[in-house]
Amino acid sequence: MTLQDIADRIQKGLNGTLFEGSLKFDCGGSGVIVLADNQASTTDQDTDCSIRLSQDNLGKLLTGKLNPMTGVMMGKLKVSGDMSVAMKLGKLLG
Template identity: 75%
Template sequence: MLNDIAERINEGLAGQGFDGSLKFDCGKDGVLVLADNRASTTDRETDCTIRLSAENLKALLSGKLNPMTGVMMGKLKVSGNPAVAMKLGSLLK
């Protein structure tokens, strides 16, 4: 599932830059890393990590889960540099 999401993000990133690195840590389901203007499922150190379930990742990326609501409800936890996570919003539109 994360590989499919990574492929769709890579298509969406075409021609757009993403400054910084961001990891979605889905626990036992794996990780999705945005770095060097591409998405991959290879784990690495990043500027910011968002911990959430794979289902909540799908909801977040599809716009069904508001990031601020997700944080307040405990559905996602942000560590590291939150400014990097804020840049993600412009890519999701």
């Protein structure tokens, strides 16, 4: 699954849902997915919150196979910036 596929999937999940703030999934050399203005894109930009993780772990996070808190504790994902934006993501995924 490419990052564009993942972004498209997130976009479908956003339809009809208001996501306030901006968030970036930073997958290093694989690229980024940015949630901003109720859009999911693979175009990099500054965001309120950034989550660094592998593309594989991003897929697991979005399919519920990786719990966000467990991921942070195990070092599989690192959150920087506004934590409240990251917390809103949990509601969106749930």
